[in-house]
Amino acid sequence: MEGKTQIQEAIKIQGEVVRRMKSEKASKEQIDKEVAKLLELKAQLGGDDGKHQFVLKTAKGTRDYNPKQMAIREKVFNTIISCFKRHGAETIDTPVFELKETLTGKYGEDSKLIYDLKDQGGELLSLRYDLTVPFARYLAMNKITNIKRYHIAKVYRRDNPAMTRGRYREFYQCDFDIAGQYDGMVPDAECLRIVHEILSELDLGDFRIKVNDRRILDGMFAVSGVPDDMFRTICSTVDKLDKMPWEDVKREMVNEKGLSEEAADQIGKYVSMQGGMDLAERLLQDHKMSQSKQACAGLSDIKLLFSYLQLFQVTDKVVFDLSLARGLDYYTGVIYEAVLSQPGVQSSSNEVQNGSPADECISVGSVAGGGRYDGLVGMFDPNGKKVPCVGVSIGIERIFSFMEQKAEALALKIRTTEVQVMVASAQKNLMEERLKLVTELWNAGIKAEVMYKRNPKLLSQLQHCEDSGIPLVAILGEQELKDGVVKLRVVATREEVDISRATLIEEIRRRTSEA
Amino acid sequence: MEGKTQIQEAIKIQGEVVRRMKSEKASKEQIDKEVAKLLELKAQLGGDDGKHQFVLKTAKGTRDYNPKQMAIREKVFNTIISCFKRHGAETIDTPVFELKETLTGKYGEDSKLIYDLKDQGGELLSLRYDLTVPFARYLAMNKITNIKRYHIAKVYRRDNPAMTRGRYREFYQCDFDIAGQYDGMVPDAECLRIVHEILSELDLGDFRIKVNDRRILDGMFAVSGVPDDMFRTICSTVDKLDKMPWEDVKREMVNEKGLSEEAADQIGKYVSMQGGMDLAERLLQDHKMSQSKQACAGLSDIKLLFSYLQLFQVTDKVVFDLSLARGLDYYTGVIYEAVLSQPGVQSSSNEVQNGSPADECISVGSVAGGGRYDGLVGMFDPNGKKVPCVGVSIGIERIFSFMEQKAEALALKIRTTEVQVMVASAQKNLMEERLKLVTELWNAGIKAEVMYKRNPKLLSQLQHCEDSGIPLVAILGEQELKDGVVKLRVVATREEVDISRATLIEEIRRRTSEA
Structure with missing residues (x-):
């Protein structure tokens, strides 16, 4: 057991060495030499316990909570x-x-x-x-x-x-x-x-x-x-x-x-x-x-x-x-x-x-x-x-x-987050504007999310809201930015209304305290 | 080690047997016989490890949170x-x-x-x-x-x-x-x-x-x-x-x-x-x-x-x-x-x-x-x-x-409970009235406490409020019961005012939401 662990450890380190040499463009000879060492170690482990398969589970009688x-x-x-x-x-x-x-x-x-x-x-x-x-x-x-x-x-x-x-x-x-x-x-x-x-x-x-x-x-x-x-x-x-x-x-x-x-x-x-x-x-x-x-x-x-x-x-x-x-x-x-x-x-x-x-x-x-x-x-x-x-x-x-x-x-829908607003955009290249807006919301203590992709599709942003029960979407587009407004969409009713940036926080607070 | 534990277990059980015989008024002979067995067991343990002293502590590197x-x-x-x-x-x-x-x-x-x-x-x-x-x-x-x-x-x-x-x-x-x-x-x-x-x-x-x-x-x-x-x-x-x-x-x-x-x-x-x-x-x-x-x-x-x-x-x-x-x-x-x-x-x-x-x-x-x-x-x-x-x-x-x-x-006073009202009485024999009132408060969702003694002193009830930061005391006495009121005392200012039972809940809510 002890020996096996040591070999596994050695394999890990050797694998890392090979990886780094490759990424640092070491000479082919050098890399080959290290790869050979790695294979040797792996063979050693195989000989020790060829059937060893990592078991992916929690301990008996325990469970994770999702x-x-x-x-x-x-x-x-x-x-x-x-x-x-x-x-x-x-x-x-x-x-x-x-x-x-x-x-x-x-x-x-x-x-x-x-x-x-x-x-x-x-x-x-x-x-x-x-x-x-x-x-x-x-x-x-x-x-x-x-x-x-x-x-x-x-x-x-x-x-x-x-x-x-x-x-x-x-x-x-x-x-x-x-x-x-x-x-x-x-x-x-x-x-x-x-x-x-x-x-x-x-x-x-x-x-x-x-x-x-x-x-x-x-x-x-x-x-x-x-x-x-x-x-x-x-x-x-x-x-x-x-x-x-x-x-x-x-x-x-x-x-x-x-x-x-x-x-x-x-x-x-x-x-x-x-x-x-x-x-x-x-x-x-x-x-x-x-x-x-x-x-x-x-x-x-x-x-x-x-x-x-x-x-x-x-x-x-x-x-x-x-x-x-x-x-x-x-x-x-x-x-x-x-x-x-x-x-x-x-x-x-x-x-x-x-x-x-x-x-x-x-x-x-x-x-x-x-x-x-x-x-x-x-x-x-x-x-x-x-x-x-x-x-x-x-x-x-x-x-x-x-x-x-x-x-x-009862097929109850249970929310696992408390997000009130999703900051979304319908057009490309508005990541920075989304991040700016979500920051304003966080500053005001509003629970808000933004997708981590530079150019997510509007549909996938709306789908995320449906899936996780987010009630409001604040949608940004070129026109909204020009007009100094945000299109606030109610996910449940699909109703959309333009709200000026100046009153957005207040409007969100009003709507989410109602809910 | 194993043997010692067994003996300790046996002593416990034997002790219980003696206790019960006494409480059930068994005959002196019977009790004496069982006590003798108990002493014998204790002697056995003493011989095994005379210095054994139970250690009252948490495991090394751990602590309780008070x-x-x-x-x-x-x-x-x-x-x-x-x-x-x-x-x-x-x-x-x-x-x-x-x-x-x-x-x-x-x-x-x-x-x-x-x-x-x-x-x-x-x-x-x-x-x-x-x-x-x-x-x-x-x-x-x-x-x-x-x-x-x-x-x-x-x-x-x-x-x-x-x-x-x-x-x-x-x-x-x-x-x-x-x-x-x-x-x-x-x-x-x-x-x-x-x-x-x-x-x-x-x-x-x-x-x-x-x-x-x-x-x-x-x-x-x-x-x-x-x-x-x-x-x-x-x-x-x-x-x-x-x-x-x-x-x-x-x-x-x-x-x-x-x-x-x-x-x-x-x-x-x-x-x-x-x-x-x-x-x-x-x-x-x-x-x-x-x-x-x-x-x-x-x-x-x-x-x-x-x-x-x-x-x-x-x-x-x-x-x-x-x-x-x-x-x-x-x-x-x-x-x-x-x-x-x-x-x-x-x-x-x-x-x-x-x-x-x-x-x-x-x-x-x-x-x-x-x-x-x-x-x-x-x-x-x-x-x-x-x-x-x-x-x-x-x-x-x-x-x-x-x-x-x-x-x-900063010598900050940290409250360890959230009690809003202590239900107290100044006179004797009002336990039942206190329990009735505290039940009314609990029914209304108010955090309330009552002392578990039949006839606690008013001073000790007030002292408990001081110690644990309870802001209000609802005091009952014969006169208050007759008048259908409760004397509501603000612990910080010692100010007291009679409040009718009908409006007490409302009054407490008003005062504690202010705080």
């Missing part, structure tokens, strides 16, 4: 960021890689999906797996005890991606978190309000936000007779309820995990329950559930949460759902997940989506998720000092796919 | 992106890592600075080193022959960073490139116009844009008597002219690289030349320089470039400077570099900055650089099909530092 995809992405980001800013969030950024040990012990089984960097001497590094652990590290490192921040960035998971279903190894996460010791459930309620605002504004169709609490789950397991050391494994089975029917979930609990039939049935009764504040009230009276202090604490908080959600005017979409589990270890209190009722224009995906909301398996149609994690920051603090946190992760990769599909289905 | 830094960054990005959009650019994105072989043979000696990912099975991957090579790969892969695009993203170099001087291993690049077969020098001139616009708008003080051409350099070396195979090494010595005096550069050429004294002196004459179109004209008449076809082609293009720069109104800052070399291999024509005349508020840095413009060593004060690279895309095309490209990279890391220093020096 301008159209970027335009959609920008629109989605703007909506989401506006919402975060409306709620007074700051933003931070952290490096794409962390010390390996920073990530160690945070993701349970999924740790095997972490990308490690090669040991090239120095620290052992890994690519971030989510934005939550770097956030907790940031808080502990800077001794920050309260902050409301968002962070939009790419994370990395060595998963086996099904890219046709929108799952990638490199994907965006879009997190909003509130850290700080506050009176109960107000920040939690604000996170749900934010999910409600974003999903409504993005116009993704109807949605539902499921809410539960880690303490209610644990309490439910305890009072149903699940042994303490099985809480986690049973929880992860419950987590599958959105992908498989109760019978299969029960079978896994009993047959694979060895839970008693009675315990499973008791769990089955609870996890079928959905409701609002009333359900929390009812469960507080439930003779079994009320035996668990943890469950009672969780249920009281759910009641309080719903009272705030009413004030925030979002109860229409929120449902208290005892089957919501969310696999992630670090949650300690309320958890939630938003699902689309109509799973996209093209509902082919009957698969768990990973390049998606939060940090583990998310059900079909899930577009946001999060919860309270009061212990994570303490894992980084040398004295274990805790900073309570609650947050939400918007599943923007899924939202991107949805928007892309929608744009395609 | 909200204040992010606010500055956002401002700079907005200015730059607006300019790119004004010139009709689209944007693309590529993955943070590429196949290792995509980067192979593109960076010469600097290839050793590339971060590789660990071989975890599958493809060999590396973190991107710049945005230009991924761009060329993208064009070849998608058979794109013309595009005008910008790309802002982080790149990675395993350099020995001097972070105090603003050099990092992870840093932003901010590239604008025009690909396509066009009539000469128009896209090249637009790149310079863009540099001019951005540096002017960012208000970084006076600047200069140096321009040269790779062909003029090569021709100059040829007519000065530099042997063909020494072009590159002599070029890289010339590149040091902005950091050391001519005498030292000459000494390196003659003593270290073995160039003849006469050739060095001839080069010395040329590289001291600076001017505009007139200098290009004069050199076309120069009896030595005119012997090189390459040099003549470069000089004619410089003349043409300056004629377009005049139309673009940027010649005030552009200078044709024969000492500008730029080390990167892939340049084939015009090259340029922008330098600040006053190198920042705090001119401590007398060092080459790497987290900076383009792709190699950049001189003191350099804030942008680029050039024409007509051969790079062809290196990726299976048939070697070339796509001519010209581009510029804005050195935003350096610009960030500059802005940060400026903000600090």
Whole structure:
């Protein structure tokens, strides 16, 4: 491998030498000598690996975003960021890689999906797996005890991606978190309000936000007779309820995990329950559930949460759902997940989506998720000092796919530039005049383009406007120059009108602010 | 290492078991048994590595951006992106890592600075080193022959960073490139116009844009008597002219690289030349320089470039400077570099900055650089099909530092949020009323905040406004609720006025649009 690279390098240099000798008109003998050297090198490479063919692709599980995809992405980001800013969030950024040990012990089984960097001497590094652990590290490192921040960035998971279903190894996460010791459930309620605002504004169709609490789950397991050391494994089975029917979930609990039939049935009764504040009230009276202090604490908080959600005017979409589990270890209190009722224009995906909301398996149609994690920051603090946190992760990769599909289905024309005016000419030899005019427009802050050919055809200039959605063309010709005017053409209507150079800027501003 | 991690994992789980048993009020015997197991595990770890102390830091050469830094960054990005959009650019994105072989043979000696990912099975991957090579790969892969695009993203170099001087291993690049077969020098001139616009708008003080051409350099070396195979090494010595005096550069050429004294002196004459179109004209008449076809082609293009720069109104800052070399291999024509005349508020840095413009060593004060690279895309095309490209990279890391220093020096107050109104109360038990009001504001699209405590002190609510620059406070009290009004307080003047609930939104909009 090393040898091959060196030979390739040598071939490149030798090729350059030959090229330069030719362009500098060196003697034929000299050139021939250098060409011979080049051929020899190439033969060497051929002998080493004759079939070597350069592979032109992106790394497995990754993709480029083309301008159209970027335009959609920008629109989605703007909506989401506006919402975060409306709620007074700051933003931070952290490096794409962390010390390996920073990530160690945070993701349970999924740790095997972490990308490690090669040991090239120095620290052992890994690519971030989510934005939550770097956030907790940031808080502990800077001794920050309260902050409301968002962070939009790419994370990395060595998963086996099904890219046709929108799952990638490199994907965006879009997190909003509130850290700080506050009176109960107000920040939690604000996170749900934010999910409600974003999903409504993005116009993704109807949605539902499921809410539960880690303490209610644990309490439910305890009072149903699940042994303490099985809480986690049973929880992860419950987590599958959105992908498989109760019978299969029960079978896994009993047959694979060895839970008693009675315990499973008791769990089955609870996890079928959905409701609002009333359900929390009812469960507080439930003779079994009320035996668990943890469950009672969780249920009281759910009641309080719903009272705030009413004030925030979002109860229409929120449902208290005892089957919501969310696999992630670090949650300690309320958890939630938003699902689309109509799973996209093209509902082919009957698969768990990973390049998606939060940090583990998310059900079909899930577009946001999060919860309270009061212990994570303490894992980084040398004295274990805790900073309570609650947050939400918007599943923007899924939202991107949805928007892309929608744009395609509706054959929407998506502009990839914001150009307002194309400076064109109908006659030859007016390049300099075009450049002069486009400079005037740029000076006035108008978004303008000019073709880079000396003598482009008018038709091709107009065609470019059609293709890229430029609304106006400023056409120059000998006559217009003599008259001190510009022919302003509206691309959509083909209407043309002469505008004096003195008022052109004003006229363009007037017309483009209308649009 | 592996064993240690497993033990740490086991300790975590065991700790959790103990915690839960306690919270579930298990029997003392049971708890004691589990605590004993926990202590045993801890002892095991201690024996393995007693001194192990978790290191709370970011990876070497990287940093977090705090909200204040992010606010500055956002401002700079907005200015730059607006300019790119004004010139009709689209944007693309590529993955943070590429196949290792995509980067192979593109960076010469600097290839050793590339971060590789660990071989975890599958493809060999590396973190991107710049945005230009991924761009060329993208064009070849998608058979794109013309595009005008910008790309802002982080790149990675395993350099020995001097972070105090603003050099990092992870840093932003901010590239604008025009690909396509066009009539000469128009896209090249637009790149310079863009540099001019951005540096002017960012208000970084006076600047200069140096321009040269790779062909003029090569021709100059040829007519000065530099042997063909020494072009590159002599070029890289010339590149040091902005950091050391001519005498030292000459000494390196003659003593270290073995160039003849006469050739060095001839080069010395040329590289001291600076001017505009007139200098290009004069050199076309120069009896030595005119012997090189390459040099003549470069000089004619410089003349043409300056004629377009005049139309673009940027010649005030552009200078044709024969000492500008730029080390990167892939340049084939015009090259340029922008330098600040006053190198920042705090001119401590007398060092080459790497987290900076383009792709190699950049001189003191350099804030942008680029050039024409007509051969790079062809290196990726299976048939070697070339796509001519010209581009510029804005050195935003350096610009960030500059802005940060400026903000600090002028003690500027930088807002990290955009909140317009704080909803506060002077009395207790008004949490619900505050939440109701803030919901009304959010519904109207107003950026508003509320404190998460049930009964915060008015003083601390006002203090928060002072600290974070919130201009207005909407104060609720029993009396205001009775009267159907809100007391609107202007934080700056402390002026307070009662506004009816019905007109509050309108009033806030009026006041904040004024600001």
